[in-house]
Amino acid sequence: MTAVARRSMNLGAVRRHHLSMLLESLLQEGPASRAVLARRIGVTKATASALVADLAARCLIIEGGASSAGTSGRPGVEVAAAGWSVGALGLQIEVDRVVACVVDLAGAVRIEHRVDGDNRRTVPARVLGRVEAVAKQALAEAGAAGIRCVGGALAVPGLVDPSTRALFVAPNLHWLDVDLTRLDQALGFELGVDNEANLGALAELRAGAAVGLRTFVYVSGGVGIGGGLVIDGALVRGVHGFAGEIGHVVVDPNGPQCACGSRGCLEAHAGTGSGATPEQVARALTVALRSVVHLVDPQAIILGGDLAASAEVTERVAEQLRQETLGGRWRPCEVRRSILGTDVAAIGAAATVLNATLADPTLVPLSA
Amino acid sequence: MTAVARRSMNLGAVRRHHLSMLLESLLQEGPASRAVLARRIGVTKATASALVADLAARCLIIEGGASSAGTSGRPGVEVAAAGWSVGALGLQIEVDRVVACVVDLAGAVRIEHRVDGDNRRTVPARVLGRVEAVAKQALAEAGAAGIRCVGGALAVPGLVDPSTRALFVAPNLHWLDVDLTRLDQALGFELGVDNEANLGALAELRAGAAVGLRTFVYVSGGVGIGGGLVIDGALVRGVHGFAGEIGHVVVDPNGPQCACGSRGCLEAHAGTGSGATPEQVARALTVALRSVVHLVDPQAIILGGDLAASAEVTERVAEQLRQETLGGRWRPCEVRRSILGTDVAAIGAAATVLNATLADPTLVPLSA
DNA sequence: CCGGATAGTTCAGATACTATACGAACCATG
DNA sequence: CATGGTTCGTATAGTATCTGAACTATCCGG
Incomplete structure (x- = not known):
């Protein structure tokens, strides 16, 4: 999934990279003609044509009718990603x-x-x-x-x-x-x-509240609290695959004992079974996210699972983070609610x- | 007429990538013959020869004498990175x-x-x-x-x-x-x-205690506490360039007010001006690093600046992290002291x- | 109807890779 | 000492891809 960067490239790697850039450009910036695509990804028109033909042969893009009328010159043929098919x-x-x-x-x-x-x-x-x-x-x-x-x-x-x-x-x-x-x-x-733990972050990145973001933190509330860390478009899995365990970020060093061997983990203060009020949940989340924000400086924080249910919690956390982080007053970190359901x-x-x-x-x- | 091709020559990217891999391989895995290098980076012998010639023309590698005696077959000519020149x-x-x-x-x-x-x-x-x-x-x-x-x-x-x-x-x-x-x-x-803040982590990665690591966290103690986050060999700078502010990870939500707008930041508990004992510094560091380890699951933590002075603090933090993190008893996160000085x-x-x-x-x- | 402008295609040239063949150098063995 | 086996490095041919320039196609405005 996350491309292994330190691997040998054959010539096809250049092709793959261009195909990837072209397809992502079509998805993110919308349909365009071959000439426009060539300018977008920085290749010649000849190359762009070849790339379009390649993707079309894989049914990943479809050629629309002529368009871009109004301007002078021959109108281009719009190609679009086959997002629907x-x-x-x-x-x-x-x-x-x-x-x-x-x-x-x-x-x-x-x-x-x-x-x-x-x-x-x-x-x-x-x-x-x-x-x-x-x-x-x-x-x-x-x-x-x-x-x-x-x-x-x-x-x-x-x-x-x-x-x-x-x-x-x-x-x-x-x-x-x-x-x-x-x-x-x-x-x-x-x-x-x-493993299901980190997949929520990827879901948000591709189909949810984090579409278009490059760096964000996903927090999923339930009985436990899990999460995922996406930095520059790539999921951070960690050396042993344990990264993103936001439920075990410390909220209170004198808090209740946790199964992880520590005390006062977020999970114990904001998990579904903790019996905390929305105010308390927001407070605990803020304290944990303060650490997270200072550490990775993300574009946004996505609250999912049970945490997505309450607009109040989201608002409170956003406001508290604005007050209590270094760049918060100048460039606050956005807090969004997941729009994806339970799946x-x-x-x-x-x-x-x-x-x-x-x-x-x-x-x-x-x-x- | 300095006519540098400003155009994005994408075929050259393959060359650059191969040259980069070859040079890093020589530095990290030691000198080798062309044939061995070809196997290491996954290209043919012919390509490896061309790459070696290219790097040699840039004086980045030097050809040693014959070697690899003992085994049957024609001995290869060792090439080595010009690490010292x-x-x-x-x-x-x-x-x-x-x-x-x-x-x-x-x-x-x-x-x-x-x-x-x-x-x-x-x-x-x-x-x-x-x-x-x-x-x-x-x-x-x-x-x-x-x-x-x-x-x-x-x-x-x-x-x-x-x-x-x-x-x-x-x-x-x-x-x-x-x-x-x-x-x-x-x-x-x-x-x-x-900016000097994150450069410490890069220094450790290239010339210090983190040589060879891909993912680690650097913590530098002084009047304030700064740090840097390296994930998969790349420094995480954050969206606004504020990532790695480990000094503002929360240690005690009821602690002293901090200039960042928050309370109980690590900086206040383990900074040089806090007057904390080594035990207290180690305790505060552990609490902060617990959050960090659960979040990014790094290979190691490097303590630098004033924190590198005390072996006792390092030992304590390592031991406490072993006890108080999820994977700690199974695969503990290493804690190392920086070997670089004040520069x-x-x-x-x-x-x-x-x-x-x-x-x-x-x-x-x-x-x- | 024609010139200007832009889109898309075609073709030659350059580059960097792979695959294969070949000579060079060394070791082991008879 | 001669021969065969093994590995190294290079040379050659072939392939894939990109670039650049020329060419054709199509639309707009006068």
């Missing part, structure tokens, strides 16, 4: 349900399905069967709606190795050592696997696929 | 002195000069004159020692725009709106300019030049 499948296994969604290139959640049912102590094979069923249904509906799915990924509530796609342990599901590659065959493509992890899983596609459009086969 | 100039203006140093490609500080003298309320032209003098002396000595300086940079204690190299304000110097480009002419190259910012300034050179070796001209 290309998408990715996102899956999510939770304790009491299974979710499938399809997110398109433009970041719209087009299809969303939930199947309730207790997944705890259920044999993995049975649950994976449910996942397969709901995934197939979503794919079928996507096909019917004219969305071509270029891949998919699965979010699991446990410790996984995304490269081998092996699940080591999922405490809440009571699962141990499950091989998740078997879903590939049923779906027809290689299903990515990732963030599934959407985030789809976002990993979309990110990969945007970073390297050649992953999409040259189809008819 | 190429360097960069680092300059620093402080309140009561001016510093110049030369750091070589291998990360060794080869030359270091300080000129004491009160720079407050002195007209900038006078101070810049001192800087010029000490810089020229350092460059002359570097030349005498056989070090070719490929560039230089200046660290200033104020708000600057590195792109225009204009100093807006330096509160402690009582400077306002100073143009720093005038030093170029005297030195013979374009002198980079940067960190100057060394960091030189490091910016070395980083740029390593990232794009074509910046170094093809010399005889």
Whole structure:
């Protein structure tokens, strides 16, 4: 997903980079003619034409009718990203349900399905069967709606190795050592696997309140408080994959003992089970976010999960941060509420696929 | 007719990337033959040969004698990075002195000069004159020692725009709106300019305790407490350039009022003027670093400035972090003491030049 | 209807890579 | 000492991509 920068480049890498830039430009700055695109990404018209032809052969862009009338000279032919007709499948296994969604290139959640049912102590094979069923249904509906799915990924509530796609342990599901590659065959493509914790941030980046931002912090409130850190468009996973644990930022060094071995973690003061009032939650959040803001100086903070429910908390936190941070009065850090629902992890899983596609459009086969 | 191709030659980007990888490989993994280098960076032998020739023409590497005897087959010719014969100039203006140093490609500080003298309320032209003098002396000595300086940079204690190299304000110097480009002419190259706050982290990355690390946090103790965040080899500057302000991470929400508008910042509990005992300093540091570690999950924490003086503080913090963080008992975050002296910012300034050179070796001209 | 302007295509030239072949240098073995 | 095996480095051919300039296509205004 996050491009490994220290790797050998062949000549195709230049092509991939240009294709990526062109596609992102179309998505973020809107449709344009080949000549305009050439100026946007800094290549010649000849190159831009070749790139457009390449992306068109992968069905990632579509050629519109003539346009840009009014100005003198030959009008250009607008090309647009196929934001509506290309998408990715996102899956999510939770304790009491299974979710499938399809997110398109433009970041719209087009299809969303939930199947309730207790997944705890259920044999993995049975649950994976449910996942397969709901995934197939979503794919079928996507096909019917004219969305071509270029891949998919699965979010699991446990410790996984995304490269081998092996699940080591999922405490809440009571699962141990499950091989998740078997879903590939049923779906027809290689299903990515990732931990659900950080996926919320990616979901916000691609389809939520953080679209267009480069650096932001995502905080998801629930029984525990999790989060994700996106710096310069890339998710920070940390050396052991533990980054973004905002729930364990210190709020009060004399606070209650936490399972992490520390005292006064944010989770204990603002988690759903803490019984705190909105004022107290806002206060605790502010104290924790003060540290975060001074550390990474983000463009915005996105509040998700239960924290997104209350406009009051958001307002209070924003105001308090304005008062209590160094650059706060001059250039305050924005505080936004997530607009995504409860299926963030599934959407985030789809976002990993979309990110990969945007970073390297050649992953999409040259189809008819 | 200095006709430098201003056009974005994107094929050259591949070349630059390969040159960069090869040079970094030589520095980090040691000298090697062309064939070994080809395998290391993932290109063919022919390409590796061409890359070696290119770097040699820039005097960035030197060809050693034959070697790798013992094994069967024709022995390769070792090439090594010219770690000791190429360097960069680092300059620093402080309140009561001016510093110049030369750091070589291998990360060794080869030359270091300080000129004491009160720079407050002195007209900038006078101070810049001192800087010029000490810089020229350092460059002359570097030349005498056989070090070719490929560039230089200046660290200033104020708000600057590195792109225009204009100093807006330096509160402690009582400077306002100073143009720093005038030093170029005297030195013979374009002198980079940067704020001193984050440069310590870059110094540690290139020449200090963080050599070889990809993700770490640098904490510098003094009257105030500053720091820097390096994630995946890149310094995180933040949206407004305020990232890394570890001194304002919250230690006690009921602590003393801070100038930043908040309460209980680390700076107030562990700063040099706080009068805290080593135990108290370690305790405050631990509480602050708990938040940091849970947020970015770094490989190591580097304590610099006054904090590097005490082995006791380092030990305590390391032990407490082991106990009080999520992954601490399993994979503890290392705590190291800086091995650089008081001229960190100057060394960091030189490091910016070395980083740029390593990232794009074509910046170094093809010399005889 | 024609000139000016802009869009898109075509073609030659440059560059940097890969793949393969080949000579050079060294070791082991008969 | 001669021969074969192994590895190094270079040379050559082929491929992919970008650039630059020339060319065609299309629209606008007079």
